[in-house]
Amino acid sequence: MLFYIFAILAIVSGAYMVLTRNLLYAGFSLLIVLLSIAGIYVLLFADFIAVTQLMVYVGGVLVLILFGIMLSSRVQDKSLLSENVNTVWGALVAGLIVVGLSYSILKSNISSLPWLQTMEMDVLGNQKSTVQTIGIKLMTDFVLPFEIASLLLLIALMGAAYIATDKQKV
Amino acid sequence: MLAFVLTLVLLLSIVIVLAYAERKVAAFMQDRLGPTEAGPYGSLQSVLDVLKLLQKEDIVPAAADKNLFKLAPILIFAAVFAGFAVIPFTPDLVPAGIGIGVFYLLAIISLDVVGLLMAGWGSNNKYAMLGAMRSVAQIVSYEIPAGLAILSAVMICQSLDFQEISYQQGALMNRFPGLEFEMNWLFGIEALGINTTTIGGITTWNIFRAPILLISFIIYFIASLAESNRAPFDIPEAESELVAGFHVEYSGFRFAILFLAEYSMMVLVCLVAVILFLGSWNTPLPNIGPVSLAYWTTGTVGELSGILWGGFWLLSKTFVLLFLQLQIRWTYPRLRVDQLMHLCWKVLTPIALGVVLIAGIWRLLMI
Incomplete structure (x- = not known):
């Protein structure tokens, strides 16, 4: 039941985000999409992912997007509107993705997947959250991707600092 | 649902007391009288202020973006209020005791920004x-x-659950499921050989278990002043430059909501500071030999005495911090924008990073 509420919210506000011309409204409906997806994560017992989603996307990326929109609009004293470009190619790519996804979903027999049948409903067991498992996995099985991601972030940070510095004219 | 109503009522009464205290403290520090007319010593002043705000006309400016304008106060208050969901008020009273409470709180507060x-x-x-x-x-x-300071406390406690962190800082530690055989040592160093597990009181508060957390407490407190837009970090509502900041167009009930959200934010950051660093709902009095002050002033968990003592200690510590916030507001002048950013990025953040490193090393001494 809860899942359907979140799913409908996500779909409706996602559709609104795509269809509205006002970029700022699109940004705010992205907020609802992200929140309802976080709700769906919680229903899937992925509490850490849900909160990380809030932290990174709502607290970081979305605020950055809104800041960008607000700082760059109203230059000509009107709200920023998006335009329709590449209508044919966009529709084609989107249609192909929809067809491909529906085809593979319809072809696969999801309820007979072996790991789904042996799955227990009590995912967490005695643990109170997934943090411990995620931490151990990150430091053992997935340590290389984890470190590479941190290196990438460091490079991005240095790049940002370099772009932002005052370049002395020689 | 009951937790929702109880928390809301508690929050409203704290905010009303706080609004009154703010005016009285300001008056005292400036050698004035403050409100005196309504009620004894003007104590009904903030109640009447709220009633006045509720009666006012709800004005929406003609050129405003009406939907966003109307929605914003609700979103701001909802974000702050959602943070209260994970705050443990007594040993066995917590609205939602989720395992990643600290992380959730940090994330949900960032909704406020939107x-x-x-x-x-x-x-x-x-x-x-x-x-x-x-x-x-x-x-x-x-x-x-603020996040780094909280992180250092979390590293010492090895938990993201506010209730578990609370239990670790008192004589009741072994009552928490999963902590039955944990031990507290003086300053967290086992080599000193002074077991404080049953002594409790102030000796098991986080700032005492790992004295390095005293520094992170100070960092957190400064950062929390900035997060709740309090002086000396109140440049968002600098009256001399910006009239009143983001809520300049709001009136009536919507302004009341924004006002409530701002004060709730103050209460929330102080509650978090108390829970993470100052022993949560635990008593400050230690057990000294046969004089078991800690047990006497804790009550029995699960009974009324436990709830009353826990709530009393938590709220009184919170009010001490809130009083400090008020006092700072009327003591220090406002920072400039560049000074604000200098303090954040060049002073607090490097120190906080160092504290996180030392906290990690300290944790190794604790086991």
Whole structure:
């Protein structure tokens, strides 16, 4: 039941985000999409992912997007509107993705997947959250991707600092 | 649902007391009298203020973006109020005891920022816009030292659950499921050989278990002042420059909500500071030999005495911190924007990073 509420919210506000011309409204409906997806994560017992989603996307990326929109609009004293470009190619790519996804979903027999049948409903067991498992996995099985991601972030940070510095004219 | 209503009532009464205290403290520090007319010593003043606000007309500016303007106060208050969901009030009373409470709190507070941008934009007013911009820039920057300071406390406690962190800081530690065989040592160093597990009191508070957390407490407290837009970090609502900041266009009930959200934010950051660093709902009095002050002033968990003592200690510590916030407001002048950013990025963040490193080493001494 809860899942359907979140799913409908996500779909409706996602559709609104795509269809509205006002970029700022699109940004705010992205907020609802992200929140309802976080709700769906919680229903899937992925509490850490849900909160990380809030932290990174709502607290970081979305605020950055809104800041960008607000700082760059109203230059000509009107709200920023998006335009329709590449209508044919966009529709084609989107249609192909929809067809491909529906085809593979319809072809696969999801309820007979072996790991789904042996799955227990009590995912967490005695643990109170997934943090411990995620931490151990990150430091053992997935340590290389984890470190590479941190290196990438460091490079991005240095790049940002370099772009932002005052370049002395020689 | 009961937790929702109880928390809301508690929060409203704390905010009303706080609003009165703010005026009285300000008056005292400036050698004035403050409110004196309504009730004994003017104590009904803030209640009447609220009633006045509720009766006022709800004005929506004609040129404002009406939907955003109307939605923003609700979003701001909802974000702050959602943070209270994970705050444990007594040993066995916590609205939602989720395992990643600390992380959830940090994330849900960042929703507040979106609401502020919404209010600033929706007002269609340059002062409101500038105020929202400043406020958001300030909150986003100060989340970093605050987050690092919280991280060092979490590293010492090895838990993201507020209730578990609370139990660790008192004589009741072994009552928490999963902590039955844990031990507290003086300053957290086992080599000193002084077992404080049953002594409790102030010796098991986080700032005592790992004295390095005293520094992170100070960092957190400074950063939390900035996060709740309090003086000396109140440039988002600098009266001399911006009239009132992002809520300049709001009136009546919507202004009351924004006001409530701002004061709730103050209460929330102080509660978090108390829980993470100052022993949560635990008593400050230690057991000294046969004089078991800690047990006497804790009550029995699960009974009324436990609830009353726990709530009493938590709220009284919170009020001490809130009083400190008020006092700072009327003592220090406002910082400039560049000084604000200098303090955040060049002073607090490097120190906080160092504290995180030392906290990690300290944790190794504790086991």
